[in-house]
Amino acid sequence: MASTFLKNDEPGSLSDIYEIKILICYLLSCIEQPLSKEQVNYVFQFNSIVNYFSFCQALKELIDTHHIEEIFSVEDGKKILQLMPMGKNTASTLSGILQKSTRDKIISTAKQVLASEQQERDHQVSVTKVEDGYMVHLVIHDIGSDLLEMTLFAPDKQAAQQMAERFNQDAVILYRGMLGILQNDSMSIHQIADEIAKQNKST
Incomplete structure (x- = not known):
């Protein structure tokens, strides 16, 4: 892989396209779930590791050289990035040149992104203003029918937000x-x- 430099002013960020390509391959090799171009870019931008233009160039070169393929997901038809054998080899043999802190940071962020997106798919909460307060609507989804759907009244906005936040944190509980309660x-x-x-003790 040829080395190209693009300026990136963020402290600790990567400017070397060669290293960015290795980082992309490493991320895709470590995360078991498929990632889209947008998700990978978000991980990099969130940590200010790679600027958008450098990321796009690095990804294009990886696709052109068959390290990565952009395919359509069977599940939802959205485009995802698939690491090819050359990309896997790059991740396993060259990732050691990257700083461990950088590698750990992007893996941690990617896992948080996937967990957050999974949580949004699993359950939903919405708050609606009514004449005498707020209604908090809660739904827990499943493969077939929804497991739970309920609407609760809150007297004010603060109480509604607290209920919504707690539901997001503890929907399963x-x-x-x-x-x-229903089964005694x-x-x-x-x-x-x-x-x-x-x-409560740990918070």
Whole structure:
């Protein structure tokens, strides 16, 4: 892979296209889930590691040299990046030239991005203003029918936001708690109460 330099003014950022190409291959090799061009770019921009134009050039060169292919996902039809054998070899043999802190940072961010997107797919929360307060609408999705859908009243905006944030954090616990109450399962309710108490102590 030829080495090209593009100026990047962010401290600690990469300007060497050669290193950027290695970093892209390394990221795709370490993350088991497929990533799109937009997701990889977001990871780099979030950490101010690679500017957008350098990223685009590096990715184009990787695609042109068959290190990476951009294909359509079978699941949703969106374009994703697929690491080819040459790209895998680049990641395994050359990633050591990159700083460990840089490698760790992009992997951590990518995992956070995927976890956040998965959370959004798994459940949704919306807040609607009504005449005497706010309505908080909660939905937990599943492959078939939704597992839970409910709407709760909040007297003010602060309470509504607090309910929405807690639902985003503990949607599974809420669902288990509802089942425990409806099924009169006192053991499950006690276990959930203990989990919440431990979470409150750690925050």
